[in-house]
Amino acid sequence: MVDESTYIFKEFNNGLYIDYAENLISVPFTSLENFTDLTDQYSFPYSISQIPDEILKFLDELLILYKFKEFKEEFTSLLVFIQEMYLTYKEVQSDDLIPQFVEEDKEYQNLLKIIEIYLFKKEIEPHSIAFKFSETVTEISTIKNSTVIDDIFKAICKNLGIDQNNFHEKKAKIIENSQILKPGKGGEYVKELSVSILYNFLRAKSNNNSKNELLRFCGCFLHLCQIPYNDSDNEFFITTISYELTCIDTQYLRHIIMRPKNLFTKYQ
Template identity: 25%
Template sequence: MDKMYTLQELSKSTFIPFSEEMVQFNTLDVSSIIKDPNELFLNFYKQFAFVSIPKSYFDWIEKLLTEYNIKCQDKFVTLLCSFQFVYLPHMDKQLDIPLVKDFNEEHNEWELFFNVLEEYLIKDNFDYKNISFQFESKKKHSINNYWVNKDIYEAIAVGFGITKDNFFERKKEILNDTLKLNLNKSDKYILSILVQTLSSLWSIEGKIQNIHLRFIGFFLNLAGVKVSNDNQPIEIFDSLEDNLKHVEVKNVRHYYNGRTKYFHK
């Protein structure tokens, strides 16, 4: 693993290379500063051995952490790059569309599966004519034998640990794991994860102060992640005081609180 992630600049809704001096760092484990990092960040640490950011941005990180009496500047460089890496494909909607379609249909397919299995386990109404398998080559094979079909249903139930007694409990568990993200709001969902990830530095029992939300907002600005709802470009001001003052705390708190509306029901 010797790849390097280079931080990019957000310009007119597009990420472009910085034109200023860049500095390079080793990618570091951030688990010591962030509680329970979301699994979305794991791919970043697996893919990149080095990160590169503008020298001026490293200076901003030093000033920001000094202001908040936080150490481990190098780890926050890794965190900054990982934030952009996680957010970028959702902002640009560069997601694998066929995969997203499968993801969005997953919940509905599981609902259909449980409707069928309920007939077999709960209603004792096993009257299905056959089980069919269709392949990408468009070949279709049907299994028509009653006993073979019955054994297949039984094997499926056993494989998922589903019985007549725990059917509805297991159904709820599996369906809860398939809540599907609304693709049109995926960038907002990722933004919420980023805000909540940083908030673990201070959040106590679901509460966080505005001064800490200002830290989060400016850090996200450095990552090229917009928290504001306007169409204005991200502006980095000349002083740390101005950068913190211009953070829209209300919007950051909105993403800190999180909303299930990011998901389809």
């Protein structure tokens, strides 16, 4: 039985993801100090990962070839981080869940309108606050005491980090500049983000590799993560890293970095 804190590496096969079951090696998750742009976006919820021995050997071969062996532990953790983030975003940003995010955005707009009145229009006093639960609770009544109402508003403002001085700035960040991924684009967002961040890291650390060589590294690394950078791929058959690198479409990856797709939409 696998502990809940353990992530099982997935295989991409015939368009589906299934747990690897053989020749797994337990690896502790290492802090991604060189990839904080990724960790700022997502938090990996596991402390241990089980990764196929073959994948680890391919990764080792790739790092040796590019002279990045010193980052082996971090790249090993990056394998599972990107795969798990990709699968999570792919699922969470599904068509079925988008309406929930839209409704949440509208509710925050409504809440901020109420807070704005509370902060700036003192002549308009809130008379009451009512709470409704999924089941009828007879002993709960509407809150009408002005002191209690004031305490509730203060608690909400404190939680959101809002006051009179920063209200409009905070409102812009929460609502006006809020973005929601388009339906079904969560996985694609993670791919584009990963390629861009990985490429920038490689350029900063490498002195001898051409741009195309670095792009091949990015594509090959995504394949090791079992993530197709091109949606036409349904599975991977990696034989050697040297051969896999020759199969990477650098032009496609260059477009991901130079001309990223508009994957976001706004709901006003």
